[in-house]
Amino acid sequence: MNATWSLDSFTFGEFTIFDCFAVRKVLRMKDSLHACASHEFTLWVMDNVKWEYDVFVCFRGTDTRNGFTSHLMEALSREQIKVFLDDMLEKTECIDVLITLLRRSALSIVIFSENFADSSWCLDEVATISQSMEEFGHRVLPVFYKVDPSEVTEDFGSYANAIERKYGARPPKFWKRKHRASKPLEDRKRRLDALKAVANCAGHTSQAIKIDSELIKAIVNDVLNRLVDMSPRVKSNILIGMDARVSGVERLLAMNEDAFRIIGLWGMGGVGKTTLARVCYQRYTSLTKEIKHYFVRNINQTCEKENGMEGIVTKLYSTLLSESNINFDDLDVSYRRSRLSRLKVFLVFDDLGTLSQLEQLLLGDLLSSTHLFAAGSRIIFTTRNRMVLGNVGARIYHVDFLDPDESLQLFGIHAFGRCLPPDDWMELSHRALSYCKGSPLAIKVFGGALSDKDKNYWLSFLGDMRQIPTPGIHDVLKRSYNALGVEEKRFFLDIACFFYGTVKSILIQYYHAHYVLENLIDKSLCICVRDDLGERIQVHDLLREMAWSIVNEETKLENRTRLKNIDDIHKLLTTSLSTNGGRATEGIYLDLSQANEMRLEANAFEGMTSLRFLRFFYPRNEYGTIKIHVSYGGLHILPNSLRWLIWHKFTAKSLPSTFSPDNLVTLSLRGSPVMERCWKVEQAKLVNLVWLDLSNCINLVAIPDLSWSSNLEYLYLQGCKSLTELPCNVGDLDKLTRLDLSDCTNLRSLPANLNSKCLKDVRLSNCPKITSCPEISSGELEVLDLTETPIIALPAAIYNIKQGGWLRLCGKHISNFLPISASLKVFRLCHTAMREMDYYNDDDRQQVGSLPRFVDLDLVGNPPTQELVKEYLEDGL
Template sequence: MEALSREQIKAFIDDMLEKTESIGELISVLQRSALSIVIFSENFADSSWCLDEVATISQIMEEFGHRVLPIFYKVDPSDVSEDCGSYAATIKLKYGASNFPEDRKRWMGALKAVANCTGHTSQEIKIDSELVKVIVSDVLKRLVHMSPRVKSDMLIGMDARICEVEKLLALNVNDFRIIGLWGMGGVGKTTLARACYQRFTSSTKGTKRQFVRNIHQTCEKENGMVGIVQELYSALLSEDNISYEDLDVSYRRDRLSRLKLFLVFDDVENFSELEHLLLGDLLNTFNLFALGSRIIVTTRNRRVLENARANIYYVEGLHSQESLQLFGIHAFRQYLPPDDWMRLSAVAISYCKGSPLAIKVLGGTLYCRDKSYWESFLCELQKIPKPEIHDVLRRSYDELGIVEKRLFLDTACFLHRQRKNIVMKYFSIGYQCANYVLEDLIGKSLLICVSSEDYENIEVHDLLREMAWNIVNEELELANRSRLNNVDDIRKILTIRKVKTEGISLDLFKANEMYLEATTFEGMTSLRFLCFVYFAEEHGIRKVHLPSGGLDMLPDSLRWLLWDGFPSKSLPSRFSPENLVLLAIRPSPFIERCWEVQPKLVNLVELHLSDCINLTDVPDLSSSPNLEYLYLRGCKSLIELPSHIQDLNKLITLDLGDCINLRSLPAKLSSKFLEHVYLSNCPMFIRCPEINSRLLHLDLMETPVTVLPGAIFNVKQGSILRLCGKHITSFPAISANLNLFRLCHTIIREMESYDEDHLASSELLLPRFVQLELVDNPQLKSLSMNIWTMVSQTLVLDDCPLIESLPEVSQPVNGSTELQIFKCGNLESFPAGINNLRSLQALYFCATDITSLPACIQELDQLSLLDLSLSKSLELVPSAIHKLAKLSSLYLTGCSMIQSLPELPPNLILLDVSGCKLLQALPSNLGKLRWKYLCFDDCPRLDKNLPEEMVENFPIHATLYLHPRGDLQYSGNEIPDSCVMVRLPLPNSSKQPIKGIAFGVVCSSDVWIDWLDIKCDCNIDTLTAASWSSHGLHLDGTASEDNVYLWYDENLLVETKQRILEEAEIWYVKYAGLTVTFRFYFEAEKEDVKKLKSTKIKRVTGAGGTAKGCRKASATA
C-alpha cells in the first residue's frame, strides 16, 4: 500500500471492508476500480471470505472485462489453478461437507480464471522489496495503457452522449452490431466516437481495435480506399502488406470470422466507402467478424447507416452551459469565462449555436485579445465568417447536385421552420423529384425534420443558414443575385427593371419607409418567393406604400406570397396565382377582396387572411383541392362563407375565431383530415356544421351554438375540446380520452353518475380527461360520482355557486395531481376521503365556505402547494399541516377568521397571510425556515414586532438559500436600520464580495388602485445600469396602516426591447469603483395612486456582514 501511495496510485485494501458486510459492497468497490491485485499465499484457501472475494472478482472480470494482476507469494501457480494442487486439497478437506458443493465448484472455477492471468511469482523474484517494485511498475504501465487519451476539453458534454451510445453498443450482448453517429459537420461526431473508443476498448478483453480516421478525405486521393483497406486488415490479421486481392482468400476470411473487433470508421460519406471497408460483403456483414464485434461509423449521411442496418444515434450540438465551458477552455484556458467577460462570451456562443467546432475556433481566435477586439470581431463575424468553420460546412454543400443545391438554398434562406408538407409542395412545382431530394438533404444533415404534436417542421442550423447566404452573396452583381434579405439590397433591386431575383425576404421591422411604383415587379419574371413580414410583432406600423391604384402586376412565377399589412384593396388583376402554395396577407386594414376576378388556386396549401378587418369576400376556393390550412380569424366584416368550403377534402385547420359578424357556415365540412376547428367568439353564429373527421381541437368559446355537432362525440384520443354556451343543457356523452375538456357558461344542472354494473351492462365507455375545466356554470349543483375516475390529472371547478359538496373519493386514486376549486361560495367541505388522492401536488380551495381542514390532509405526502385564499369562514389551520414535508407554498390570503398559525412544514418557502385581519400569533418556527416570499400585509392584530432577527437579517438569509429573489411584506412604517448605500467595490478589493442587492420601501395607506408596479432604476451617472420591478403589487384599499416591502435580488437585469439578457455580466461587477444611485417610482394606469414614504438600499456581502454608514434615500410618486 505504501509503495502504491508513493506513486500517487489510489489503492483500496480488502481489510477496509468488515467481514460482516455483504459482497455487494465489494462489487461496488471493484466497479469503481481500474485494476485488482490478488495475492495468493499459502493460507489463502483456508478463508471462505477470500474465496468469495476471488469468485466475485472473476465474475466482474468475465462480465465487464475487469483487469486482474495475480501475485503468487510462496506458492506455485499450479497450486492455485490445478485440481490436484494444494488449494483444491484444502477446499476439499475444509469444505467437503454436502452443503458446500456449489461453492466448491464456483471457487475452483474462479481460482483457475484468475490464476491464468499474467502476473508475478515470488519464486522468480525472491527478494520481497524487488517484487514490490516490479508490481508497482507493472501497475503503472497497465494504468497508463488503460487510461483514455482524450483531452480534457473533449470530455465536455460527452458523458451523457457516451451513455446513449453505450446503450446502443450493448457490449454485454453476444451479437454483431453497427452503431452510426449521424449529424452535421463540426457537431462532434468524431470527438464522440474517439471518446467511446478510448473508454470501451480499455475494458474489452480479447478484442482487437482500430480507429480509421478521415475516410472520405482519404478516398478522394488516388488509390485512397485501397490503401485504407490494406492497412486496416494487415493490422487486424497481424500480417504485413496484405493486398486487397489477398483478402478474398478463404483462410483469411475464416480468421476474420473468429476475430472479435471494435472498429471506428470515421467520416464515411457514401455507401460505396462502407461497402469497401467491409470487403464488399454487406449481405453477410453480420458473419464477417466474430460475435461480440462492434463497429462505430460517423457520417453526415443517414442513408449510409440505414443501408447498413445500423443503430443510429443523432449527434446534437452542445447546450448553453456546455458551450460556455468549452468556450472558456479555448478563450480563457479555464472552464468558465470570468464574470466580467460573460456578456461577450454569451454573444460568441450564441453565434455558434452549440457547434463544438465553431466554439473552439472562436475561442482560439479570441484568446488573449482585449475587449475592443472582441467587440469589433463579434460585430463583423456574420459578415466575414471564419474559414475554419465555413470550409467544414461547405464540403457538404459542394458535394450536392444542381437540383439539391437549389432546394437547399431555398430552404436555408426562406423556408426555415416551415411545415414539411408545405415545403414539399413548394418544391414539387418544377421538380418532380422534390420529395426524394428533400429527404436526401435531411439524410445528409443539411436539413432537420422536427416533429411536434400536429405536424413536422423543416429546420436548418443557424451556421448552415449563414453559409447559404454567404454562397448566395458570392453572386456579386446585384441584378443577378438569386436571393435577397438585406434591406439596402432589396431597396435597390426594387428600382431595377430587369433582374434574375428568385426570392426576396424583407424584415419590415428593420426597414424604413418604402414607396413602390405600380410597375415595381414588372421585370422579376423569375421571382418565386416574396415575403414582406414583421418578424418583431410591429404589425401596426405601415412601412411599404403603394400608389392609390395599387400594383399593376405580380409575377406569375410566385409560389409564396406573404405580405404583412398589404396596403391595397385587392391584389393586381395581372397576376395568375396558379403556382401559389401559400398566400398570407395578415393583418391588413386595406384589403377588401383578394381578386376582382377569381383565379384558380390549384396548388394553394395555406390561405392566411387573419385580421383583415375589411375583408368581405373569401376567394373562390372551389378549384383548390390541395388547401389544408384556412385562417380567417378576426375578419370582422365577413358575414358568410361560400358553400364550396364544405368540399375542401384535404382541409386540416379552419380558424374563424373572432369573426364577430359571421352568421353561417356550410351545413357540412367533408374533409376527413380536419383536425382543428376554431369558432370562438362568433356571437352571430348559432349552428355548427357537421364534421366528418375525428377532431383534435374544437373551440366554441363564447359562441352560442344551439346544437352541438356530432363530431364532438367522435373526437380523437388526446384531443382538446372547448364548449361554451347557454344552450348546452346536459353534459356531452363523450367517450374519447381528451387532453383538455373545458365547459363554460352552460345551464347544465348535474353530471350523470354511473355505477359499475350499469356501465358493464350497457357497454358504456366512461369519458376520461387529462384536464377537465367546469367554469361559470351557474346552475350546476352536483358532479358525477365517477368524477375521480374520469379525471386523470387536473380538475378545475370555477364559479359554480350552487355546488355544495364534492363526491367522495372512495378508493385510492393515482395520477390526479391538481384540484382547483374557485368561487364556489356554497361549498362547505373538502371531499370525503381526499387522502385517497395520493398523487395530489397542488390543492386550490379558494373563495369557498369551508370552516376547517380535514385531519387526513396530512396524508397528502406529495402536496407542494396549498391555496385557501378568500376562505372567509375558515377559522383554524390544523397542527398536522407541519407533517406535509413537501409543502413549499401556503396561501391564506383574505382568510379573515384565522387567529393563529400552527407550526409550519419544514420546507415551506412561500407564505402569504395578507388580509388575515384577526391573525395575532405566528408559529414558533417562522424565523427558522428558508423563505423566498413572506407577506403579512394588512394584518392589523398581528404583533408589530415580527421576529426581529428575521427582519433585520432578511437580506443576509436570502443569500444563504437557493433563491435568486426574495420578498418580505408586513405592516409598519420603518425599514430596518441595517441598510447602506456605498461605492461599488473594485474586483478582488474586498474580502466580502457583493452577493446581491436588498432594498425596501414604505408605502402609505391611502390607496387609489389595487395593483401597481414599484420599480427601481440603478443609475451610474446618466446610464441605467440595471432595473428591477415588483411585477404587480397588490394594494388593499381598506388597509388602515402603512406597509413595508423588502426585496432581495442577486442580480438586477436590464430589460432590453428584445429580451432580458439572462446571461449578461453582473452589473455591479462591470461598474466596480463607481457610485450608483437608486431611483424608485411607480408604474400604474393612474397617476398619484400612492405615496412612497421612504426607501433604503443594502449591499449584501458574501460574508453576510452588516456594512456601516446607513443612509435613507427619498423618493416621490
C-alpha cells in the first residue's frame, strides 16, 4: 500500500523510497495526490531513489588514472560527493553487477580519452550506461579529455575504427549470452549507438576549457547542480505544511544581506526541526557555490561517545579549511583563525543540547562568534533547549506542530498511501490523530503501524495506545528528560502528570522557583498558552504519557511517587499500604467520572508524609455522583505537606482539625454537599493560596479568613446558597483577578470597594439580596455580569471596560445608566426600567455615537432604550 517508511530520516512526514521500483508506487498515488490540490499546503513527491553513490565514474585507467581523473576525484571528495570508480569493480564480475551499481548511483561521468575505445571493459560499461539511460532514465555527464567529440560519435572516427579492430565479429567478452548480437554487424552497431547516446549528452570538453583545474571546477559545479536538481528540493518528499515553515526561516536567514546571522530552530523532539533545517540547507547550498557548507548531524547522540565532540569539531574544521588530520588543539592557531574569518559558510548544527557543545563548535569564544566567519555567513542550529541560543544572539524560529488538516494528510499518506484516508476510515483516523496532537513523528509511527491492517486491529491498537508506551516515540522524547537536572526532572514529572492546563502564576507560587518553569519551557517540555484565565501551562499528550511511563517504572506500588491508575489508588487508600507504606507517594490524580465508588477510613492518609498533590476531580462542567465516601466523623488526618488539594464532592462538614493548610496553593472543594466550613478553627494564614474554589457548596456558611492571602487571584463561590456574608478583607486582596458570586441567593452584602488593580472578571448574577455594586478600582475590567441582581446604581467602572469586554445587565430595578465604554463588544440590556441614558458631557455623547460594531447587542424588553441606543449607535447595529 505504501513504500518503505524510515523513522531515521526526515521527521516531517518524509516519503522515502529505497528501491527504484518503488517509483511505480508513487505513480499509482498520483490520483489521490491530485485530490489534495485544493488544500493550502505543498505536497512534495519523491521521484528519485535513495542512492548509495552520487557519481559513478567510467574512465580509461592507463590514460587518466594518475592525472586528470585523480584530480577530479579529489575535487569531488572535497564537496562531499560520494564516488564509485569503475576500477573498484573486479573485471571478472558480470555486467548485471554493473547494472545494479548504476541503479544505485545518481549519475555517471564518462571520461572519453584517446585510448578509451581500446578497452573492452570501457565499451561494455558505456553500453550498459546507455541501456540504463533507456530503461530507468539514468543521467550521464560525458567529459571529452584531449579527444574531439566527433572522434567518438562519427561512424568513421577513431572510436569506430577501434571497435572494428577490437571486436571484429566477436561478441564482447563480458556480455552475457542473452545479450549477444545475432550478427557481428548488429553487435558493432550497438557499440557505436551506445557511444553516440552517451556522447550526445550535455557535457564538457578540454578543447573548450584547456586548463585542467578550470575544467575540473566546471565538472564539479555541473555535478552539484545536477544532484541538486535530482534532490528533495525539487518536489522531492511529501513534506506536509513545509512551505510556510521554510518561508519563516528564510525571512530570518535574509540571504540577500551581507551580515553574519545565526538562526535557531527550536521545538519539541519529533516536531521536524531537522527536516526543516535540511530543506533550507539543500536549497541554499545549491544556490551559493562560493559558500562553504557543512551539515553536522545528531550532535547530542554523537557526544555520548568517547571524544565524540572533538571528532565533530575536527572533522568540521578540517573540511572547511581543506586540511586533513587537524588536531583539536591545532584549531587555536591564529593563522587558522584568520583563514576562517575570511571564509563564508552555511552550516547546520543539528540537535544542539548544551552550552558546552556550542562553545566547542564555535571554538570556545561565544562573545566573538560573529567574527569567527566572514560576513554573509549563516549558521542554523536545531535544538530542544532555547537557552543555548540566547548566548549567541540567535534569531529563534519556533517549529510548531502540524495543524489538523496537515496531520490528516500526513496520516493518510503513511497509513493508506494516499493523501486522505478513505471516508469509511475517517473516524478511526481522527481517533489516532487525537493522540498524536500534531506530532509528525507520532503520526508517522502510528500511520506505519496501522498500514494494511483491518479495522479490528485498529480498534485494538487504538485502545492500547495510552496504556502501552511506544518505543519509537518515547525514546526520542526521553532524551530531553534525561538531559534535565534532578530538580528539573521532579518538576517536569509534576507538571506532566498533574499540572498541565494550570495557570502559570499558580505554578510559580507552588514551586517558589520561577526559573525552573522557564527552563522547562525553554527546553520544549511544556508551553505557555493564553486564554480567558491568563497564561496556562500545557504539556503535549505524548510527553505526558512518557512521564507516566517513567513513573510506572517504579515497580512496587508503595514506592511509586505519583499515582493515576484507578485500581492502584483504590488499593493504596483502602488497604494497610496507606499507613504501612505510601511514604514515597507525592501525588494522587483520580478522574471521578471514570472511578468506582470508594469508602475511606478516617486514617486513610495517615502514612503519606510526602503527599504534596491530591486531586479527586470531575472534569470541567461535569457534575457526577459522589464517588469517594469518607467515614462518619470525617477524616482524622490530611498531610500538612499538601500544597494542592482538589476534592470535588467532599463528604465531610469540614477538613480535619489537625490539618494545617498554610502550604496550600490551590484549594478546590467544589460541589461538596454537606460542607459548612473549610476548617473548624480559623487559625490558617493561607499566605500561599492563589486559587480558592468552593462553588456549589450549598451548605457553606462561611469562607476562610483571607486577611493573609495576599497572593489570592481566583475566588469562586458561585452557588453557595447558604453564604450570607463575605469577610470585609475580600475587598483588599491586591492580586484578585476573578470573583464569582453568581447564584449566592442569600448573600446580603458586599464590600464597598474592590481595590484590586488586577480585577478582570466580576460576576454577581442572580444575587437577589444584593442592591448595590461595589466600586471597582481596576482599570483591567473585562466582564461585569449583574443579570437578575436588583442593583439600582451602576459603578463608574463600566465606563472603563477594556477592549473586547462585555457587559450584561438584566433586571427591572436598573433605571439609570452611565456612559458606555467605546471598547465594549458585547452589550446585553434586558427587561430593565431604563428610560434615558446619561452623559457627562457632549464628548461622552459623541463617543457613544462612534462605538464600533458590537459582536452581540441585546436590548430585548427595552423599547425606549432601543430607540435611544439606535439613535447614537446606528453604525453599530
